[in-house]
Amino acid sequence: MRILLAPMEGLLDFRLRDILTQVGGYDECVSEFIRVNDTLLPSHRFYRYVPELYEGCRTKSGVPVKVQLLGSDPNCMAENASKVASLGAYGIDINFGCPAPTVNRNRGGAALLKEPDLMFTIVKTIRSAVPKTIPVTAKMRLGYESTEQALVCAKALEEGGAEEIVVHARTKTDGYKPPAYWDWIHKIRSVVEVPVVANGEIWTVEDAKRCREVSGCTDIMIGRGAVANPMLALLIRGNKNQNLAWEEIKGILFQYWRNLEPSMETKSRIGRIKQWLHYLSLQYPEAKEEFETVKRFTNLETFEKYLGSTSPTLAV
Template sequence: MRILLAPMEGLLDYRLRDTLTRVGGYDECVSEFIRVNDTLLPSHRYYRCVPELYNNSHTKSGVPVKVQLLGSDVNCMAENASKVASLGAYGIDINFGCPAPTVNRNRGGAALLKEPNLMFSIVKAVRNAVPIHIPVTAKMRLGYDSTEHALICAKALEEGGAKEIVVHARTKVDGYKPPAYWDWIQKIVQSVNIPVVANGEIWTVTDAKRCKDISGCEDIMIGRGAVANPALALMIRNENNENLPWNEVKGILFSYWQKLETEMNHISRAGRIKQWLNYLSRQYKEAEIDFPIVKQYKSVDEFSNYFELPINSLWKM
């Protein structure tokens, strides 16, 4: 089984990738999408979003990171894919799943699920522009407003040359509302001859097992579940239902706070901590108690005092 770490715009970026992959259990990560419009992006744009490119496209703990591109201009996507490859990308992933209205209005992400022929052309052009040793993969949803074209879209990605497809088991209109339709992933698995990775509503070890059983996928991708439980990948891999102690999780949160210190202003830094603590409240009673208090903090001193409580020294790094 492979466990992939998903991106989350505005939270699960390279900083949190570093933190979560240090906890362990992941085989691969995918970066936040980089929007490609009608120009060849400069190298610094890619390095800023995926600084792992400086480290042979791996996190500091050695987990490979694919660079994700999003766009609808076939030639421009190919040119940028070639550029990313020249920077040493481990792999290139193409986003056909983002449900954000601003992205969809500009003919990006899940909006392209209404145009399987264009999906095919984009993947084919990217595959042709990238050296054969660099994998090209894609992420899709079950459709835009229905599952009517799910199998057609998956087949288009396969025929375009995608080595693997990650399927988020909801349509664009479904957004992130439960449930995830894992049974539909199984239909896609049966319709293509390339690996399919299941994604959506995997919050626990039990969810992961049920998802694999229902979808027929060996591999999974987790995002929100990983943020809510930093050890989820390890727990799934070891079939262990025991969460990390809260003191250790708080130590991980503190490590992240320190990581943000040199890169973000205080307001943004505080916002990230509040976001993560809110997700942690899904799995930890302590976080549920702390969140309404911490979300009112405004000063660095308040956060410093919060983190001065006993913390496992393992995460002071």
């Protein structure tokens, strides 16, 4: 079994990737999407989203990171894929799943699920532009408004040259509302020969087990569940049998704050901590209480005093 760590726009970026991969249990990460419009992006744009490129495209704990691109112009996507490959990308992932209206209005993400021929062309053009040693993969949803073309889209990705397909088991219209339709992943597996990774609504060990049974997939990708419970990957693997104590979670929060500090103003840092506490509250009752405390903080000193009461060492 492989466990992949998903990106979450505006929260699970390189800073939180660093923390969660230090906790452990992940085989691979995928970056937040880098939007490609009609130009060749400068190198600093790729380094901004994936600073791991400076270190062999791996997190500090050695977990490889694929660089995800989002766009609809095949040639421009290919040029940018070639560029990031030259910077040392571990792999290129293509986003056909983002449900954000601003992305979809600009013919990106899940909107492309209405155009399987274009999906094929994007993957094929990127695959042709990237050295064979660098894997090209794709992430899709089950469709835009319905699952009518789910199998067609998956075949388009495979025939275009995608070496692996991550399937988020909902349509764009479903958003993130439960349930995830894992049985559709099983249907997709029946029509493609490349590996398929199951994604969507995996919050617990039991969810992971059930997802693998229903989908037939060996490998899974987790995102929100990993943010809600930093130990989830290790628990799924059976490497741990209980969650971290709340005081240990506070230590992780301290380290996350330090990761945010060099490149983010205080107000934005506090916003990120609040976001994480919101997800942690799904697993830890203490997080809800801490959220009520943190949202009243107004300055750096108060926040550091709160977090500084706990050791910043990751205790796992």
